[in-house]
Amino acid sequence: MTASAVARRMAECCRQLAGRGLIAGQDGNLSVRLGPDRVLVTPAGLIKALLKPGDMVEVDLRGRRRRGRHNPTSELDLHLRILTHRPDVGAVVHAHPPVATGFAVAGQALEAFVELGDRLEPYLVGHDAWLLANHGAVTVGPTLDAAWIRMESLEHASRIIAAARALGHVQGFEAQRDRAGKERKQGG
Ligand SMILES: [Zn+2]
Numbered sequence: 001m002t003a004s005a006v007a008r009r010m011a012e013c014c015r016q017l018a019g020r021g022l023i024a025g026q027d028g029n030l031s032v033r034l035g036p037d038r039v040l041v042t043p044a045g046l047i048k049a050l051l052k053p054g055d056m057v058e059v060d061l062r063g064r065r066r067r068g069r070h071n072p073t074s075e076l077d078l079h080l081r082i083l084t085h086r087p088d089v090g091a092v093v094h095a096h097p098p099v100a101t102g103f104a105v106a107g108q109a110l111e112a113f114v115e116l117g118d119r120l121e122p123y124l125v126g127h128d129a130w131l132l133a134n135h136g137a138v139t140v141g142p143t144l145d146a147a148w149i150r151m152e153s154l155e156h157a158s159r160i161i162a163a164a165r166a167l168g169h170v171q172g173f174e175a176q177r178d179r180a181g182k183e184r185k186q187g188g
Pocket of ligand 1: 094136
């Protein structure tokens with residue numbers, strides 16, 4: 001995919017995330033690896049649902065801006081840490097999905113709970129979705145579509161678990177989680 005095609009897909013993805021209620025206003029950010037030391041990211045401070053392809057910012061893996069008229073996302077460090085430590089990852093999606101984030105705010109485990117920066121690093125290998133304590137969620141994938149779908153799935157699973165807990169019954173949840181873990185190990 002050319003850089004401009006990636007930028008178009010990123011703008012579309014922002015609208016999809018907003019449309020599904022996974023981000024609001026200026027929340028969330030995306031990054032897509034363009035080459036060995038080239039990453040396209042969403043800009044800081046703009047309303048995501050209104051982003052145009054030309055608003056995206058190209059940086060290198062050290063975070064230096066190479067192209068673009070805006071500043072890169074304020075959560076650039078999170079994206080670059082993941083892209084640096086996970087050569088298999090082509091795209092990172094950070095959003096504030098309300099139900100999954102509710103679990104994070106309540107301190108209830110879905111998977112690993114981690115925070116931004118250094119504390120995320122021990123969990124980077126072997127996981128493709130993380131809840132950030134009191135904040136939101138991060139998903140990754142080989143492509144932007146894969147990372148985005150993972151974010152939708154995370155929120156969807158969270159809704160199901162929340163609904164089950166509201167009904168006072170979470171039978172089978174452990175088994176489902178074990179199954180999901182196995183599928184992930186198989187790369188599914
Ligand atoms: Zn955030």
